[in-house]
Amino acid sequence: MLRPKETSVTTPHRRTRGRLLALLITLGLALCAAAPASASSSRPAPPSPRGHATPDIVDSTQRGGRAVALTFDDGPNPGETSRLLDVLRQHRVRAVFCLWGEHARQHPQLVRRIVREGHTLCNHSMRHDDMGDWSPERIRADLLETNAAIREAVPFARIPYFRAPYGAWGRSPEVAARMGMQPLGWSLAVEDWVPPGTDELVRRLEEGVTPGSVVLLHDGGGDRGQTVSAVERTIPRLKAEGWHFSLPARRG
Ligand SMILES: [Zn+2]
Numbered sequence: 717m718l719r720p721k722e723t724s725v726t727t728p729h730r731r732t733r734g735r736l737l738a739l740l741i742t743l744g745l746a747l748c749a750a751a752p753a754s755a756s757s758s759r760p761a762p763p764s765p766r767g768h769a770t771p772d773i774v775d776s777t778q779r780g781g782r783a784v785a786l787t788f789d790d791g792p793n794p795g796e797t798s799r800l801l802d803v804l805r806q807h808r809v810r811a812v813f814c815l816w817g818e819h820a821r822q823h824p825q826l827v828r829r830i831v832r833e834g835h836t837l838c839n840h841s842m843r844h845d846d847m848g849d850w851s852p853e854r855i856r857a858d859l860l861e862t863n864a865a866i867r868e869a870v871p872f873a874r875i876p877y878f879r880a881p882y883g884a885w886g887r888s889p890e891v892a893a894r895m896g897m898q899p900l901g902w903s904l905a906v907e908d909w910v911p912p913g914t915d916e917l918v919r920r921l922e923e924g925v926t927p928g929s930v931v932l933l934h935d936g937g938g939d940r941g942q943t944v945s946a947v948e949r950t951i952p953r954l955k956a957e958g959w960h961f962s963l964p965a966r967r968g
Pocket residue numbers: 789790840844881882
């Protein structure tokens with residue numbers, strides 16, 4: 717992510733002591749004045765490259781360098797979500813869980829555990845319908861119902877992201893953004909929905925990650941045992957290579 721340039725101050729060569737003092741006071745006041753703005757919005761929204769009002773769909777991490785964000789879709793799912801949470805806790809990695817509203821209603825205890833263990837929530841619609849040609853009103857109703865289902869398990873839960881089922885975005889980015897949710901894409905999909913075998917998933921993860929990757933994985937919607945096993949093997953290897961785990965960026 718781009719950060720605003722630091723203010724550079726050149727050292728005055730032949731200034732009197734008084735003028736230097738005045739400069740320092742001015743600089744101090746300027747920094748104080750800037751502080752509340754940077755605290756309330758630490759990541760200013762860059763101008764849209766396309767120059768229109770459609771919100772950007774983020775597909776990179778908040779942090780730079782060897783950072784990667786793990787995102788898990790289609791849960792919560794009693795078998796694999798529980799095991800995945802064990803793995804993430806063991807390695808002290810925090811991830812994003814993109815939940816179906818219906819699954820949240822069926823397994824509220826898992827939603828509570830996801831939040832309790834410091835992970836971040838993402839609205840992934842109520843029933844995983846393709847919203848590609850839905851009206852904004854219909855999308856909004858689904859997203860509201862999904863958030864309500866999640867908050868039946870965890871009242872006042874923060875849900876900072878939205879991901880469209882199948883990546884069929886349609887009008888959903890603008891609707892989600894108006895509801896305070898950042899549309900969340902991905903930059904690496906290892907196609908764990910096939911599933912191709914744990915060894916192959918490990919290979920795809922290790923070879924696929926690049927600085928800032930947002931990785932699409934699944935803990936629900938089918939048997940995701942291979943995904944959890946692959947994550948369990950990949951996290952220590954990535955950490956040993958100096959990778960750290962971050963959240964996806966937010967532009968809003
Ligand atoms: Zn999905």
